[in-house]
Amino acid sequence: MGALPVPSEVRAILLDIEGTTTPIAFVQETLFPYIKDNVKEYLRTHWEEEECQRDVGLLRKQALEDSSLEGAVLIPLESGSGEEELERVIQAVVDNVHWQMSLDRKNTALKQLQGHIWRTAYAAGHVKGKVFEDVVPAIRKWREAGMKVYIYSSGSIEAQKLLFGYSTEGDILELFDGHFDTTVGPKVESESYRRIAASIGCATNNILFLTDVPREANAAEEANAHVAVVIRPGNAGLTDDEKSYYSLISSFTELFLPSST
């Protein structure tokens, strides 16, 4: 590792969150346990709301698609009224969410609900989004040099905005030109990166994608985007082949823009 020159055709830097801007430990030890501990209460409180019913509808559909997987939990429709029936359906949603989270699944249905549950935690100041200390100064420099900066995470756009809007560095949402989540497609599919480029209004080779996950880097590269794999404390180890194949950085300060060299 060391200085990594950014190719001169790059106009936009696309950032993953978990393992790239933010420690995996914050997601696994703070954000995810909050969901596990609060999902039942959240569903009881918000059940009648349209947004909550939309989230449950998406989870129910996802559960049907997952029904052949080991341990999958179906979510029944409410048949009739009454406290007991409501509790039965809510318990199925809770079990489904716990099962999906035990596998760290990244589908839109799970991620939308998670984003809505975190709202209260951030707004009440119980949780602050953690970012590595090099992130904010580096992004400010990139922006001064004319670079556009976007986020692409499996976390929903609302969850992304909460994390950066209520971060340990304050509200840093102004640092980003836009946000993408799994509604544009999974991060391990190259088509997602073509859609992102189209949405930004540039070619895929105008994008540099930073991520901790080689499968995501591979998908972006297949779409002709530039990639670098980020090594942060607590990230999964890379194989020797991955280490020699990908450009690696351990801090955003290692990126050198053409104007800063």
Ligand SMILES: CSCCC(=O)C(=O)COP(=O)(O)O
């Ligand atoms: C931004 S919300 C918390 C992160 C999350 O739910 C997640 O799945 C992170 O995935 P990423 O694509 O940022 O590695």
Ligand SMILES: [Mg+2]
């Ligand atoms: Mg990641």
